[in-house]
Amino acid sequence: MRPLAAALLAFLPACTFLDGDPSVLVTSTPPGAEILVDGQPTGKTTPALLELDGFFGDHHVITLRKRGFSDEERQVTHYRQLYGSRWIDGAAAIEVWSFPFFWTAGDVVTPFAIKWRYVPHEVHARLYREGQAPLREDPASQAAPEGAAGARE
Secondary structure (H helix, E strand, C coil), rough: CHHHHHHHHHHHHCCEEEECCCEEEEECCCCCCEEEEEEEEEECCCCCECCCCCCCCEEEEEEEEECCCCCCCEEEEEEEEEEEHHHHHCCCCCCCCCCCCCCCCHHCCCCHHHHHHHHEEEEEECCCCCCCCCCCCHHHHCCCCCHHHHHCC
């Protein structure tokens, strides 16, 4: 049991920095649209700064809804990046030897930094009056009708 405890204590003081921005700025033209995240109302209207999940966040669909206008959806992706440590990173200013004496055993194994944010960080949607929204391409409508290939031959 003592070797296991000693190994755990060696990794305890590791330098892992967590840094992130859970916010997304949501705007619309015209302003005043209700904001829903994954179909759930947030109680906010545009323009608004949404505070989404933190480090353990996930992707979300933001829906903008306003009476008399067609709904618009935008997806935000939870982007997470891990920065691993390298031996040379800790000693860039030391020209004698590149071994970082101030590192602990945990620094060698764990990442230096974990950063996250939502991409895109700003979401804007133009809302169109019901019935006036531009036509959207439907992938199913682009499929060739049956017999069309034979007609061309």
